[in-house]
Amino acid sequence: MRMRVRQLVINSYWLHTQYPEPSPKTGMATRTLYNEIGYPLTVQTATFAPNVSSNIHxxxxxxxxxxxxxxxxxxxxxxxxxxxxxxxxxxxxxxxxKAGEIISFTPHAIHQVTAIGNEPAFSFTMYGDTQPRSRFIFDTTKHTAKPF
Ligand SMILES: [Fe+2]
Incomplete structure (x- = not known):
C-alpha cells in the first residue's frame, strides 16, 4: 500500500490541489476524496495549522x-x-x-498528530474498513476512552 500511495503522491498534481484550509476555530480540516457504498475506505487529505494537535485516537x-x-x-x-x-x-x-515521507500503521496503533514548524502540515491519508465501535479518543489523565 505504501508503494501505491507513493506512486499516487508523486504522479497526481490533482492530489496536491486538494488542500483544505484549516478551520480558524480548530486549526484543522479534512477533505474526503473517496466515498463509495460497499467500499468502506477512508481516503482524504488533512491539514493542521502550525502547532495544532489532534486528540489521541x-x-x-x-x-x-x-x-x-x-x-x-x-x-x-x-x-x-x-x-x-x-x-x-x-x-x-x-x-x-516530512513532506515526501510516508508512514503506515497497524490496526492496534494509537496516535496523536501535531503540525510542527512554521507552515501547516498537509497530508494524504488512507484508512481501511473501520468497524463500528472500534475507534476511540483516549484521555491520558482520566485513563478513559470514549467512542470516536
Ligand atoms: Fe489518526
Missing part, C-alpha cells in the same frame, strides 16, 4: 499517511495492562514525518 484499522507539505509529528501510544484502568495508555515513541 486510534483508527481500529490499517492506515497510510503521506505528508505532502510541512511536517507532522506522530506520537504513539499503547494500552497498558492495568486491571484498575482498562483504557490506560502510555507513550511509546514519536516520529517526525
Amino acid at each position: 486510534n483508527h481500529g484499522t490499517w492506515g497510510v499517511v503521506a505528508v505532502l507539505k510541512g511536517r507532522e509529528k506522530h506520537t504513539f501510544w499503547k494500552r497498558v495492562d492495568d486491571p484498575q484502568f482498562p483504557n490506560k495508555i502510555e507513550m511509546v515513541g514519536e516520529k517526525i514525518i
Whole structure:
C-alpha cells in the first residue's frame, strides 16, 4: 500500500490541489476524496495549522499517511495492562514525518498528530474498513476512552 500511495503522491498534481484550509476555530480540516457504498475506505487529505494537535485516537484499522507539505509529528501510544484502568495508555515513541515521507500503521496503533514548524502540515491519508465501535479518543489523565 505504501508503494501505491507513493506512486499516487508523486504522479497526481490533482492530489496536491486538494488542500483544505484549516478551520480558524480548530486549526484543522479534512477533505474526503473517496466515498463509495460497499467500499468502506477512508481516503482524504488533512491539514493542521502550525502547532495544532489532534486528540489521541486510534483508527481500529490499517492506515497510510503521506505528508505532502510541512511536517507532522506522530506520537504513539499503547494500552497498558492495568486491571484498575482498562483504557490506560502510555507513550511509546514519536516520529517526525516530512513532506515526501510516508508512514503506515497497524490496526492496534494509537496516535496523536501535531503540525510542527512554521507552515501547516498537509497530508494524504488512507484508512481501511473501520468497524463500528472500534475507534476511540483516549484521555491520558482520566485513563478513559470514549467512542470516536
Ligand atoms: Fe489518526
